[in-house]
Structure formats: structure tokens, C-alpha cells
Amino acid sequence: MNKPLVSIEHVHFKYEGQEEYALKDVSLQIYDGEWLAIVGHNGSGKSTLAKLLNGLQYPEKGRIQIGELELTEDTVWETRKLIGMVFQNPDNQFVGTTVQDDVAFGLENNGILREEMVERVENSLKQVQMEAFLQQEPHQLSGGQKQRVAIASVIALRPQIIVLDEATSMLDPRGREEVLNVIRELKEDHDMTVISITHDLEEAAKADRMIVLNRGQLYREGTPEEIFQLDEELVKLGLDIPFPVKISKMLREKGIPVSKSYLSEEALVAQLWTSHSGK
Amino acid sequence: MDISLRQVEYRYQANSPFERLAIENVSIDIPSGTYLAIIGHTGSGKSTILQHLNAILKPTKGKVVIGEREVTNAKKQKNLKEIRKRVGIVFQFPEHQLFEETVEKDICFGPMNFGVTEEAAKRRAREAIRQVGLSEEILQKSPFDLSGGQMRRVAIAGVLAMEPDVIVLDEPTAGLDPRGRKEIMEMFYQLHKKRNLSTVLVTHSMEDASLYADQIVIMHRGQVYKKGTPQEIFHSPEGLLELGLDVPEVVRFQQKVEKAFQTKLGKTCLTIEELTGEIEKLFKGGQPL
Numbered sequence: 001m002n003k004p005l006v007s008i009e010h011v012h013f014k015y016e017g018q019e020e021y022a023l024k025d026v027s028l029q030i031y032d033g034e035w036l037a038i039v040g041h042n043g044s045g046k047s048t049l050a051k052l053l054n055g056l057q058y059p060e061k062g063r064i065q066i067g068e069l070e071l072t073e074d075t076v077w078e079t080r081k082l083i084g085m086v087f088q089n090p091d092n093q094f095v096g097t098t099v100q101d102d103v104a105f106g107l108e109n110n111g112i113l114r115e116e117m118v119e120r121v122e123n124s125l126k127q128v129q130m131e132a133f134l135q136q137e138p139h140q141l142s143g144g145q146k147q148r149v150a151i152a153s154v155i156a157l158r159p160q161i162i163v164l165d166e167a168t169s170m171l172d173p174r175g176r177e178e179v180l181n182v183i184r185e186l187k188e189d190h191d192m193t194v195i196s197i198t199h200d201l202e203e204a205a206k207a208d209r210m211i212v213l214n215r216g217q218l219y220r221e222g223t224p225e226e227i228f229q230l231d232e233e234l235v236k237l238g239l240d241i242p243f244p245v246k247i248s249k250m251l252r253e254k255g256i257p258v259s260k261s262y263l264s265e266e267a268l269v270a271q272l273w274t275s276h277s278g279k
Numbered sequence: 280m281d282i283s284l285r286q287v288e289y290r291y292q293a294n295s296p297f298e299r300l301a302i303e304n305v306s307i308d309i310p311s312g313t314y315l316a317i318i319g320h321t322g323s324g325k326s327t328i329l330q331h332l333n334a335i336l337k338p339t340k341g342k343v344v345i346g347e348r349e350v351t352n353a354k355k356q357k358n359l360k361e362i363r364k365r366v367g368i369v370f371q372f373p374e375h376q377l378f379e380e381t382v383e384k385d386i387c388f389g390p391m392n393f394g395v396t397e398e399a400a401k402r403r404a405r406e407a408i409r410q411v412g413l414s415e416e417i418l419q420k421s422p423f424d425l426s427g428g429q430m431r432r433v434a435i436a437g438v439l440a441m442e443p444d445v446i447v448l449d450e451p452t453a454g455l456d457p458r459g460r461k462e463i464m465e466m467f468y469q470l471h472k473k474r475n476l477s478t479v480l481v482t483h484s485m486e487d488a489s490l491y492a493d494q495i496v497i498m499h500r501g502q503v504y505k506k507g508t509p510q511e512i513f514h515s516p517e518g519l520l521e522l523g524l525d526v527p528e529v530v531r532f533q534q535k536v537e538k539a540f541q542t543k544l545g546k547t548c549l550t551i552e553e554l555t556g557e558i559e560k561l562f563k564g565g566q567p568l
Contacts, residue, residue: 040456041456041458041459042426042427042428042454042455042456042459043426043427043428088454142321142322143321144321166454169453169454170453170454171321172320172321172483173483173524173525174320174523174524175321199455199456199457201457235458238456238457238458238459239456239457239458240457240458243528243532243551244532246551247532247551247554247555250551250552250555251555251558251559254555254559256558256559256562265531265532265535266535269532269535269536269539270539272536272539272540272558273539273540276540276561276562
């Protein structure tokens, strides 16, 4: 396993005026180059965790280490260079009046020289396939396009880690695919680490590793195969089971030879075909 | 209450340089008691249709018949209140519209606006809060102290308290976790049946459309691409896939099985139970391949 890039140690956090802790004694590591999916019911602490990672909130107890730095109010401007965030609502994160201004905004804030800025704006828009939209205004874009611009703004700053906080939940199926494909390519090309907070279990099934949060606590950690074996336990937590796993199980109960719970429909169909023709 | 769209066209900012055609030649019938799902990409015209259902927008061509009322471009429309009272719209992220000091006041706002007395409105609030699965204690709380899921339910209760005949839902489960999604969809389905409502669901979720709706309308680039029962719509899903729309996972899986086995299953399955039943037949029935 690679070295941990982020280390969250015994973190506690409570919002002002609330009695319940939003996060209780959460410890986890995030490794360089992995795609980590964080799942959990509404209010389980997923988004709070994202806010802590970006220094929008600070833990009441415990510590967060990002790369070489401990995340504190003194280091937050350094650690934010390492982590880029894409939030849920595409309309809430468009700051520029045109696509190129939007991407340039973060670069300007970071004091990047103009020549380099122009190059980075073009490059990052190319990577999300939005280079044809440089002069467009945000209201002319679809939700998926806006989220891709948000991603371009993030990658223009060359972070090591990108955090998707339900970044595809307001998009239609096509927009969702567009955004996830772009992220998958970026991850390959730049060795980026992806932390995806999501309710989309089909997406989580494709992650390298999953974390399940429940009522502010770490409930389980493992590969998607391991996590989805929890089955009914996940349903009790307010989650669900991906479709191929569900249908694998139901077929097995009917006595059809399905040796395991498949995470991909293709693999399950292939197994069905093999066992059928082998009869 | 029956609603009917007849050859409806709508242009945003008509007769200006910014004019944009949003929908054209849209004809949809929603007889009383129907559960209709409207599906399509972002920008396909779904939300424009939705806003015609209670006369927020007037068609630039064609007409919308809502109960006894006819809404067209020509007539000066007066007293649309009656329509608004009978057609309740739950907009996307309705919790963003909560504003009162207490949940009770927030729910009572709509009915009182339509002339219901305070006492009667409070009675309706108590009923509505139970219908959305919350307890009466919550009525005295500030809506802003509630969780996201609770806020969504309170906002929905506010629409139910107007006791509409038609309820229009714009992506009612967006942003909820899987359990919350299922609970909300089941709740609307129960209300639909018990109160004999007409329900119009605007959604991206093919699963919800196939499970709950009697009728499905597929919108594409401002026009009705296809309409029919879930069975009819998903019997030949190829067209939908070409438009880049999803099909329900059950339908998608059936297609993959049929392709691998080079055969057709006995019927178009819409539930996972039907599908596993058909696959079982394939294995045990010894049908020719």
C-alpha cells in the first residue's frame, strides 16, 4: 500500500448549538492515488468530514494531517493548495462571469503569473472537454458542464487530492456520466487521489476502497466487495445495495448457480451464461 | 380534476432577441387519478411543462385545460388562485422555501393565504405533518433546527395542507439518501391512492417512473418523444438509449441477459422479482436457446 496522504486521527466535531456530535472519534487514512468513496445516510457526517478536510471547520478534538502538514488555522492556506473541492450545487460554485474567468479566479487568488495562467486555464478546460466554451456565460451551460468547469477550476491549481461532495447528485444521468468520466481520466493521467462523498452506490462500487459512516462514527472500511457483503446491514443504515449484488443474491436464493455477489452486471451475465451452457 | 395540454408551445422572452423555444406541440392528458411521470434530460422542457400545470406560465400557443378552466395566451387570466389551490407543486429542494418561525406557521401559510381560518389551517397542519411521517411535537419547532430530510418533509406538508387535487413533484428525492428516497416515494404513492390524487412526477429516475407511474411521457428537445405505460415505454428501450437516456436497471439487465443468451425472455420485466423469475425459467424451463 502507498503511504497515507491524509491521516485523520480521533477527530471529534460538533456544530455550534447542537447537542449531538456530527463526528465522533473518527480515524481514517487516505492513501496516495486511491479513489475512496465515503457513504452514509443523510446526517451521518460525510459532508462535515469534507469541510474539515478543507479547513472550513476545525476539529474540536483530534488532528488531521495532510501530506507533511498538520491542518490548523496557520497551515490552512498551504493545505488548501493540496485539496480541491467540488460541491453539490453547480449554481453555487460559479464565481466568474465567463467560463475562462471562473477558472482564472482561483489562479489569480494564488498569484499565478498571467502567462502561466492563460496556459493553465486552457489546459484544464481541455482536460474536462470544455475548451470550446471559454467565453460562455454560466447560464448557458448544463449542470454537467458547470460541474466540469468547477473541476477545471480545481485542477488548474494542481491539487493532489480532489474531494467530490455529492458533486453529481443534482445532475441528470448523462451529466453524471460526463463528470465521473472526466474525473476517472484525470485520476489516471495525474495520479490524483479522489475522495468521493456519494449516495450513488453504483459509483461507490467502482471505488478502490469505501468508508461507511453512521451517525458520526466510522462504521466500516473495506473494498466495495467487502462492504456490499454487509447486505441487509447496509439497508438498516439507510443505504442500499447495488443492483448487480441484489440480483446475484436473489438468483442464488432461487437455486441458480451464482457463486458470489457480483459488483458488475457484465460479470454476472457472463457467469450466468457459463453456468447455463455448462449444464 | 383533469388536466390536458393541447398542442402547447412556450417561448421564453417571446418577441425579444433572447427568444427561446422551450416546448412545442406538446399534448398530454392527465385524467383525474393518474400517476404520470415526465422524463427527459436537463433542458428537454420538463420544468416548462410543470409550470403550465398551475398556470405559472401561459402557453404562447395552444391551450392548457385545468379542470373547468382554459388557459391560453389570448385571454387575460383572472383569478388563478383557484387553480393554484387545486394544483400543488413541490419544487426541487422545497426546503429552501421554508421561512416561518415555527413549522406550524410555515405549514399554515399556504392554506391561510387561500382564505382558510387559522383554526382550520392548524387542524390541517396536524394532519399534514402526520401524513409526511413526522410527529406533532415538531410543529412548535423552528424549521431551521431540523435535519435536511425533516425540512423536506415539512415543506411537502405545506403543500399537502392546501389539500390539492393534483400534486406535482419536481425531483422530490434529490439529495436524499437511499432510505429517504424510498420513504418519500412510498409516501407519495400512498397519498396518491388514499386521497385519489392525480400525481405528476418529474424525474431523472427511470426506476421510480417504472415502479410508480401509470403513464410515462418522455421529453426530448422540447417535444414529446414517446408516451405510454411503463410496459410500452420499456418494451423497446433502444430508442431511449439512443437519446442518451437511462433505462431502469431491471430493463437494462434483461437486455444484457437476452443478448448473451441470444433469446427473448417471456415479457418486459419492470421489477427485480419479475426478472429473476424469468431468468429462473430460462434455467429450469429448458426453453430452446
